[in-house]
Amino acid sequence: MVLFKLISKRLTGLIATTILAVMLFPSSGRLQAQDMKDLPDIIQSFKKDPRGPYQGIFWFCPDGSRIPAKERCPTPGGIQHAYPKDIVFDIQKKLGIHLGQILAGTPKADFLDAPRYYSRLKQYQLEKFLQLADDGWIMRRARYYRGAIQAEDEEAWGIDFLNWALSDNQLLATQFYLLRQAAHDIPHSHQTDILMRIRTTSMAIADSLPAFMDIRVKIHGKPDPSDLERVSKFRAANREKLPPRIDEKLAQLEQDLKAIYLTSRTEKLRQFLGEFPVNHPAGYQLRVVLSAFGSAGSKPATPADIKTRCAELAHLLWSIRKNMPQTETPAKRLKLMDLSLEAENLLFTELSGWRPGTLRALLEKNYLLAKAAAGTGLLELHEWAALEAALYPPANTEQLSFEQLAAIAEQTRRTVEWSVGMVNGVYGPVISLYSQFEPQAAGFIDDRIRASILLPFGAASSQLADVVKEYAKVSNRIFNIPNPNSARGLNPGFAVGELVVISGSPDEVDFSNQKIYVIQRAPADLKPVAGIATVSEGNTVSHVQLLARNLGIPNAVVSPENLTSLIPYQGQQIFYAVSPGGTVIMKPLAEMNESERALIEAQKTERFKMTISTEKIDLSDRVLEMRQLRASDSGRLCGPKAANLGQLSSLFPDKVPPGLVIPFGIFYA
Structure with missing residues (x-):
């Protein structure tokens, strides 16, 4: 419900993005x-x-x-x-x-x-x-x-x-x-591009040296200080047979990992002390952060130390974002941007050591990561204002009902997805343009997501979903991928077919009704398929969801990490099911149980013949103005898309262009 309040504000920007992509790129964007x-x-x-x-x-x-x-x-x-x-x-x-x-x-x-x-x-x-x-x-x-x-x-x-x-x-x-x-x-x-270089260097090494793939997956999925030891051992064990070019890349990767995990990152933050005095809000919070790092001295940081550091860094990111407009000179604003980038890098590395041991700690971690997402621009200021109260951890989690916990977990998941949508919305049109002649362009958005606070935020959100599933005595099963509970079923159904994973643009894909697709987003002209899962959920009247509901196609939303984790299973014949409660199952055909096999066999033999009653349908054949329609007209005069657009037009007359609607009656005639 909270995010619904935000739709009108972000919808305008996304519509503008799409229109500009079509109208202003030469050749209509193609x-x-x-x-x-x-x-x-x-x-x-x-x-x-x-x-x-x-x-x-x-x-x-x-x-x-x-x-x-x-x-x-x-x-x-x-x-x-x-x-x-x-x-x-x-x-x-x-x-x-x-x-x-x-x-x-x-x-x-x-x-x-x-x-x-x-x-x-x-x-x-x-x-x-x-x-x-x-x-x-x-x-x-x-x-x-x-x-x-x-x-x-x-x-x-x-x-x-x-x-x-x-x-x-x-x-x-x-x-x-x-x-x-x-x-x-x-x-x-x-x-501050060292994290980006670590990911791209590890990817380039793995492309030339398949034996490095496990380390590359580890670095991209769950980066932590152990990556340095893994890379060093790999290089030492394979040095004699490594091509010089690959050895140079491994040396660069080692150097960058040392810079991240062995060099004091707080030294870079200290360089900004002279720029922002204690009476500047960001300057004050910067000193709080440095105090949190200095309090442990030379002793190893305790879990409480790490939690405090992460919390103060999240507050610093938010303080920078909130107070930048009040910072008068552009040069100071640029320094604040640089400080923000350094603070995010430091938070990114510190988070690998924060392992919440209680439900309240997990809720607090998700709240702080959402705040950090707002601080880095992944959420707009008004969006965070609408979300903060819903995500703020309650004082006493023992009195938290299951319904309340499930609502917080769902809001957290949607916040992660909403933040991913910012990256897609900003860079999507350019990626679509370049993907037509350079396939590697599709990896840009994934790189931006993994370089940001969204990587640990998505993992923490998935942990919270695991807790909810555990209380509900249900859990997703998606092969053996990590964080399967990041996925959520949208439309119930079941199917068997070949798994196809598409990390880039789906616009040129020839979809088959015998295959199950996992894609970033559904194309505008999606044809019937056996099953589908998307990173971008869309809305209840989006083409993919209407198609799924009308044809009984299993449909789910997955995280970007889920999509990447499913790539190794591409080409396998699988069983895919989504329950009415939103549980998702993906597994090889060989692992199907008798009940699942019986469902598929029954599906093959069943035939349905439907009679559509016209008693409640207005069959007048007059073309309608969209602004005259309301959501209640869905199923009576027209379909849900037109009815809901009419409702939006009445709520936001300046945001929705006028249009005409062809009613059911014209098709009936």
Whole structure:
């Protein structure tokens, strides 16, 4: 119920995102067939080219002229960097795809790209991910192209751009999450991308060396200090047979893990003490955090110490978010962003040691992680204001009824999903665009989620769901994957079929009614399938849920971690069932019991013939204005989507465009 109150506010933004993705990306957001066919080859050619996407290096002078690198600008103040190939400009002009972006000299408003929902900025972030994940991507050989990119000029531009963007109060209020991610990715002499590098490096090693896959899964799923020992032992045991390139990556991974787990992360926080005095709210909370870390001295931290540290770090993240608009200078706001990124990294590492031993401690952990999610921009300020009371742990959990506990657990699960929706909503259109020619782009959103507080938040939410299932004497069974109770059934049913797991865009998938699909989101034109589970739940009148209810298709919502964990089972013939109470079962056919086999056999032989009564249906054939409809008209005049849109139109007349509805009567006639 709490999240329903938020829908009207976030719905407007999501609708705007979708409309902009369709209207403003060239070719209506879809590449033309001939361009789609050519782009992968162009990308491969850039990977092999020593100059990558560039044609040469030039001076860019203050008067707007461009001259060869060996010459000099007539007046001081010029900058030198690479200049893109003509085909790069053609792709940019025709498709709105910006490859090999160089920041220095780029007009700030052009890079922000507000009219296209900040597409160019997001493409820059996506390309940085691809360069880490795919051995340089289009810069694979151009990384060694001397003078192509000048680090000093990029950092100077980055500082100027971020200060400019953060000076816009409206932009800060509406795009906090995006601006915080931009501060993470755009060079400005304060980089905090070490966690991202750990994940992409481990992924690259596993892609070339299958024996490393177990360690890669561990690092991506449950990172903790033991990862350093695992990597060191693996490298020592395999050093003699490792290719030099892989050994270099393992050495880099070891170094980064040491920086995370052996270096005092509080030293980075201490650097901000001079920026924010004790009378600044974030400055005060920063000192509380450092005091929490200093209280244990050189002794090992106790569970109580770790809990206190995590709680104070969550409060710091929230304090930064809440007080940033009152921080007057853009330079100070940028420092706050940097402090926020460092605090999240520290919280991320500390959380691996916080293992709640009581129900109240688990509820408190989930509450604090939700607060941290709000502090990092995954929830809007008004959303957290609506959610906080529902998630706040009660003083006496012994008096908590099962219904109250189940409600808190469900609200927590929805908060995690809502936060994941922020990442998908912000970056989804750009990922869809790039996925048409670069499959690895699909991994960007998963990387952002795993790099954020959402990874431990999802795990803590799943623990709470386990407690509820234990009290209810039920539990999900999804092969042997971790955190199976993160899944929740939406529509009851059962099916057998081949399991298909799709981590990227499902838009080009040829769906079969003989297969069971686990996907990020359902495509708009989903056809009947044997069974389906999605990361994005949608709403009760979404296409996938209406299809599932009308055809009896088992349907569930799963976490991003669940989807990743199911990839190894892809291609297996499985039994999939969702109970009316929301319990989810997925297992190999060989493990079906007699009752389950009997259900499937009965399903094969049953045939239904339905007679639809027209007594309660208004069969008038007059086309209706949507604003005249209400939810109560569902099943009488029209279907639930049209009726509910009519209800929304009456509640929010300025948010829902006018429309016409074709009633049942026209189809009957």
